[in-house]
Amino acid sequence: MKIYKIERTQQLPISLDEAWSFFSSAGNLxxxxxxxxxxxxxxxxxxHMYPGMIATYHLQPVLGITLSWMTEITHVEENKMFVDEQRHGPFRFWHHQHHFKEVENGVEMTDIVHYALPFSKVGRIAHRLNIRKKLEEIFRYRHQKVEEMFKGR
Incomplete structure (x- = not known):
């Protein structure tokens, strides 16, 4: 199984409590x-988020095909980090760490995602052709949207 990794860090001009309150609420996703x-x-x-919490979603990541996704919050350290893991969905493996650290001008937020695709060789080809680009696009959108939301606070 080939494991891929995406890591993104973003600084936000808000308090640690405000960052935690927003990002630990699955409803804001x-x-x-x-x-x-x-x-x-x-x-x-x-x-409030807690270890063992299950969240379910529908989404259309490609070609208008609706997929179900179920994640479990497996670790929570308030105002520091939480982890969501896929229990059912499009990936063979999905482990997403969300880290928060107070810095001089606000909060540094780091996402670390480890993931694997189904279908072995076909999954690797799909990753190279499209999936990696889609995930990068999602994280770029998130970065931009979060920046807009918390700008000037």
């Missing part, structure tokens, strides 16, 4: 997901 993905939360979400 749709606000920072590209509209073309037609991302929709399908289950109820609690007010």
């Amino acid at each position: 749709s606000r920072i997901t590209p509209p073309w993905m037609k991302f929709e939360v399908t289950g109820e979400l609690p007010e």
Whole structure:
């Protein structure tokens, strides 16, 4: 199984508490997901994240095909980090770490995603041709959207 990695760091001019409050709320995920993905939360979400929390979504990542995605929050260290892992969805493996660190002018947020695709060789070809680009596009959109949302605070 080939494991891929994406790592992105972004600085935000907000407090650690504000960053944690926004990003640890799974309900805000749709606000920072590209509209073309037609991302929709399908289950109820609690007010506060906790280890073992399950979140379910529908999305259309490519060709208008609707997919179901289920993630579990596996680790939570308040105001520091949390991890979501795919339990059902388009990837063979998905492990997404969200780290938060207070810095001089606000908060440094780092995403680290390790993922693998199904279908072995076909998955590798699809990754090279399209999937890596789509994931990069999603993270670029998120970076831009978050910057717009918290600009001038």
